[in-house]
Amino acid sequence: MLKSSGREGDAIVSFDRVEKRFGEFVAIRNLSLDVRRGEFLTLLGPSGCGKTTTLRLINGFELPTRGTIAIDGEAVSDLPPFKRCVNTVFQSYALFPHLTVEENVAYGLVIKRMPRRDVESRVRDMLERVRLSDKAKSRPRDLSGGQMQRVALARALVNEPAVLLLDEPLGALDAKLRRSMQFELRRMHQDLKLTIVCVTHDQEEALTMSDRIAIMNSGDLIQLGTPREVFERPNSRFVADFIGGCNFLPGSVDGAGVVKLADGTPVKERESGPPRKVTIALRPQKISLVSPQAATLTAVVRDVAYLGTTQRVALERGAVSLHAECPEGGAEIRPGTLVGLKVDPEHIAVFEEG
Amino acid sequence: MWSQIRILALFLGPAAAYALVFLILPYVSVLRFSVWSVENYTIHQDLTAANYWRIVENPLYRTAICNSLLVAAIVTAASVVVGYALAVYIAFFSGRARSTLFFLLVIPLWTSFLLRAFIWRLILGRQGILNSALLWTGVIHEPLDILLFNMFSVCLTLTYVFIPFVALPVYAALEKIPKDLIEASMDLGGSAWITLRRVIIPLSLPGVVTGAIFTFCLSFGDFVTPTLLGGPDVLMVGSIIINQFGAAFDWPMGSALAVVVILIVATGVVLATQLERRNG
Numbered sequence: 001m002l003k004s005s006g007r008e009g010d011a012i013v014s015f016d017r018v019e020k021r022f023g024e025f026v027a028i029r030n031l032s033l034d035v036r037r038g039e040f041l042t043l044l045g046p047s048g049c050g051k052t053t054t055l056r057l058i059n060g061f062e063l064p065t066r067g068t069i070a071i072d073g074e075a076v077s078d079l080p081p082f083k084r085c086v087n088t089v090f091q092s093y094a095l096f097p098h099l100t101v102e103e104n105v106a107y108g109l110v111i112k113r114m115p116r117r118d119v120e121s122r123v124r125d126m127l128e129r130v131r132l133s134d135k136a137k138s139r140p141r142d143l144s145g146g147q148m149q150r151v152a153l154a155r156a157l158v159n160e161p162a163v164l165l166l167d168e169p170l171g172a173l174d175a176k177l178r179r180s181m182q183f184e185l186r187r188m189h190q191d192l193k194l195t196i197v198c199v200t201h202d203q204e205e206a207l208t209m210s211d212r213i214a215i216m217n218s219g220d221l222i223q224l225g226t227p228r229e230v231f232e233r234p235n236s237r238f239v240a241d242f243i244g245g246c247n248f249l250p251g252s253v254d255g256a257g258v259v260k261l262a263d264g265t266p267v268k269e270r271e272s273g274p275p276r277k278v279t280i281a282l283r284p285q286k287i288s289l290v291s292p293q294a295a296t297l298t299a300v301v302r303d304v305a306y307l308g309t310t311q312r313v314a315l316e317r318g319a320v321s322l323h324a325e326c327p328e329g330g331a332e333i334r335p336g337t338l339v340g341l342k343v344d345p346e347h348i349a350v351f352e353e354g
Numbered sequence: 355m356w357s358q359i360r361i362l363a364l365f366l367g368p369a370a371a372y373a374l375v376f377l378i379l380p381y382v383s384v385l386r387f388s389v390w391s392v393e394n395y396t397i398h399q400d401l402t403a404a405n406y407w408r409i410v411e412n413p414l415y416r417t418a419i420c421n422s423l424l425v426a427a428i429v430t431a432a433s434v435v436v437g438y439a440l441a442v443y444i445a446f447f448s449g450r451a452r453s454t455l456f457f458l459l460v461i462p463l464w465t466s467f468l469l470r471a472f473i474w475r476l477i478l479g480r481q482g483i484l485n486s487a488l489l490w491t492g493v494i495h496e497p498l499d500i501l502l503f504n505m506f507s508v509c510l511t512l513t514y515v516f517i518p519f520v521a522l523p524v525y526a527a528l529e530k531i532p533k534d535l536i537e538a539s540m541d542l543g544g545s546a547w548i549t550l551r552r553v554i555i556p557l558s559l560p561g562v563v564t565g566a567i568f569t570f571c572l573s574f575g576d577f578v579t580p581t582l583l584g585g586p587d588v589l590m591v592g593s594i595i596i597n598q599f600g601a602a603f604d605w606p607m608g609s610a611l612a613v614v615v616i617l618i619v620a621t622g623v624v625l626a627t628q629l630e631r632r633n634g
Contacts, residue, residue: 061537111548
């Protein structure tokens with residue numbers, strides 16, 4: 001498993017019109033995607049969207065029904081997993097219970113028949129890097145969840161794979177540990193200059209760790225972009241909702257390009273086009289609450305939830321419910337009062353799905 | 355408090371009674387008989403170690419015990435090899451036929467042991483299937499006599515009988531191995547063979563030990579198979595013991611031999627469990 005020798009930024013994994021079926025069920029539909037050398041790419045989406053299948057197409061535990069996959073320039077469609085220069089950290093960690101931590105980490109190197117002295121020094125260095133040197137002779141059953149995860153990571157990394165795959169790596173950890181591991185993974189990625197493909201359903205994780213995010217739904221790639229791109233310029237209602245959450249309001253756009261809510265209130269202007277129904281998306285975090293006289297848009301406060309540094313305000317505009325997230329402090333917001341909603345038109349997204 | 359004791363007694367009573375009547379008393383009884391002696395068809399209850407001396411001194415008993423050990427060892431080794439391979443096949447390679455194959459593996463265990471042993475007499479005999487096939491294909495011109503009534507036929511039959519005894523616990527152990535461990539091994543560069551050697555075999559060893567212990571203990575003391583298929587040359591200790599309790603009417607001698615068998619078998623079990631414990 002040689003370290004890949006290409007330039008930073010070119011494609012190290014390419015999917016070309018890949019389809020994957022399980023009998024009648026289409027798990028992945030016509031996927032074309034490039035993973036760039038050295039990047040941290042996250043596959044994000046709800047359960048069943050095909051992200052795990054995509055990962056398993058890279059490490060070889062699934063083979064494509066149609067299309068080709070190339071790793072480091074070579075087509076790997078028939079290559080079994082043990083011949084690919086890819087290593088995976090499994091969701092359950094999959095540590096060998098009958099081996100010590102050291103032996104687990106050394107497993108891949110020993111199979112390659114590396115001289116014992118080299119194996120020992122590499123394992124020692126890697127255990128130091130994940131701060132588990134004192135647990136070298138322990139068994140997996142004596143470790144905590146976070147420690148097991150670091151062993152799984154060390155076991156994969158020590159083989160210097162061309163691509164490192166992470167399958168829902170932080171799912172089993174508590175919130176605080178999850179946050180610290182997110183930073184640690186990011187740091188490791190930058191130190192070791194690895195290419196990492198990570199699968200998760202947690203959008204916060206994706207936003208924190210990734211260089212680019214590939215959002216998938218029902219077997220399709222919906223949007224591929226940097227965290228900022230997918231958050232601030234979602235290309236569809238699905239992405240807007242999945243990342244960050246969104247308020248969706250029915251509306252229309254007239255011939256002059258004025259976007260209006262269902263009751264006629266104008267909110268934004270775009271280039272002119274045929275009049276049609278649209279969906280207007282407002283991010284809760286981008287709604288400011290002001291006095292009703294200072295805004296064209298008003299709503300009645302239904303409930304306020306205290307979240308520490310922010311508060312979530314449930315609002316009603318006639319039949320339509322929405323919610324806003326505002327900083328805590330300032331004037332108290334009381335249920336039953338009328339408030340004005342101020343949103344920068346820049347932060348109002350319009351989707352063509354009526 | 356007394357009612358709690360009564361309830362406890364009610365639950366444990368039957369189990370304790372069973373253990374006493376069917377486990378403890380028989381052992382005690384056999385031990386007692388082994389230190390008695392027989393003269394003119396009556397049993398003298400004076401304590402004597404004469405039976406044990408006779409076992410040590412008389413080469414007949416030594417031969418029988420060695421034969422039994424040899425047969426048990428061969429049968430255990432052969433059953434473990436074939437049984438393990440069979441279990442691996444059913445667990446990993448059988449696809450949709452898996453439950454059918456498993457069923458087929460288990461069914462013979464519902465048939466009488468005597469029948470399963472006897473059938474080999476028909477297979478290996480001069481007019482049996484094997485000889486007929488060899489004659490028909492022209493490989494031989496006279497039926498082979500060496501197939502039956504010797505060590506080979508005894509070992510072959512016992513191996514056939516005990517393969518499911520090994521395959522079943524091994525299969526259970528294989529099923530318990532998490533699939534992602536196998537994937538992890540392959541992900542790290544291990545081919546199917548390496549994964550078998552480094553992950554599957556170590557993790558299924560308890561199943562192997564269980565099957566091996568069963569096979570060793572049961573084949574060591576068996577007397578049915580050597581009687582049916584062993585002929586005059588294969589003298590096993592089980593046959594001698596049966597004889598002592600039958601025509602020879604030397605219950606003390608039979609009991610002493612039984613105690614020796616128990617000791618040998620118990621030693622084997624202890625060794626096997628120690629081996630398993632050391633390998634974690």
